[in-house]
Amino acid sequence: MMNTSSARVNYVLALSCQDMPGIVSAVTAELAALGANISDSNQFWDRYSNSFFMRIAFSAPLGVTEEVVRRSLKSPIERYSMKLELNDAARKPRVIIMVSKFDHALLHLLYQIRVGWLNADVAAIVSNHQDCREAAEREGIPFHYLPVSKETKVQQEEKLLKLISETQSDLIVLARYMQVLSTELSSRLFGKIINIHHSFLPSFKGAKPYHQAFERGVKQIGATAHYVTPDLDEGPIIEQQVERVHHAMSVEDLVATGRDIESRALAWAVKMHLETRVMRNGLKTVVFA
Structure with a gap:
């Protein structure tokens, strides 16, 4: 039997944009639709510049490539004018x-x-x-x-x-x-x-x-x-x-x-x-x- 935990790929997503309602739900909903599981999530709102920052570590089924993730996040990226960085956690820089x-x-x-x-x-x-x-x-x-x-x-x-x-x-x-x-x-x-x-x-x-x-x-x-x-x-x-x-x-x-x-x-x-x-x-x- 295949070990389902090993048949997944791990990513780290970091994004920033101007703060407004709905950012977290928009991003996490798209990740959930891909079958992703969030293992770590951090958010920060800078009240002085009204900037929002978020880092999410998550795993996704094999076949969910970086291109697939970026494509699924295209709508919230455009809606909130996000700056986004996505990295494969398994890759050694x-x-x-x-x-x-x-x-x-x-x-x-x-x-x-x-x-x-x-x-x-x-x-x-x-x-x-x-x-x-x-x-x-x-x-x-x-x-x-x-x-x-x-x-x-x-x-x-x-x-x-x-x-x-x-x-x-x-x-x-x-x-x-x-x-x-x-x-x-x-x-x-x-x-x-x-x-x-x-x-x-x-x-x-x-x-x-x-x-x-x-x-x-x-x-x-x-x-x-x-x-x-x-x-x-x-x-x-x-x-x-x-x-x-x-x-x-x-x-x-x-x-x-x-x-x-x-x-x-x-x-x-x-x-x-x-x-x-x-x-x-x-x-x-x-x-x-």
Whole structure:
């Protein structure tokens, strides 16, 4: 006898639109007509912009393809002017990780992928230095050395775009990649690049934030994972984490503590993105954790 639970396909649906009556019932009625079973549902109404956000995880009978789901939802999409994202939950997103010399965030991501907490395939590791080549080779991941200078920046970004296309990568993760991406690249890939900034933004932006924090005698330090935009360190925030510090700690202590915070915050942000739990809301995000 066939196990009916295995003869189904799992999807995650995320949508946003202006709030009005009937949105939830219109969507769920169409899913029910397909024989879908909803396993998780989250909604949020932003009263200030009157925007509505919804994430639904559901299973459907085999044969109910993404095309079938989109076709069945065409009526509510048009009626409510929805922005919609639909993902096959079984598909592993492909990720490119970019890194410079510091490898702590990279190694944490690779570990969480290896143990299955992050559901992703790393298509490549890209760096402007050679320091992380050994880590890439140890994991069996292609390593691409793309040194960047003022003269080569445009050429190297073109190589990166080609690599993204060739590997069909879904997400770019800047795991302490210490280069500012061009306005053109940031705009073209908006919503597909996540950066970890070693500071609790919007405080202490730019270079050496832990030194800035030390000089100001802060009592908490943190890290911020955010989408990359053309405005440096101004992109929509996905995740922030903090740790308490005290007056007797040195700059080196703050940096060491910060490395751990950075790794955790970036991994959580990547996880939320991969699971279609992050929805952009103007300069902010809605995160269905």
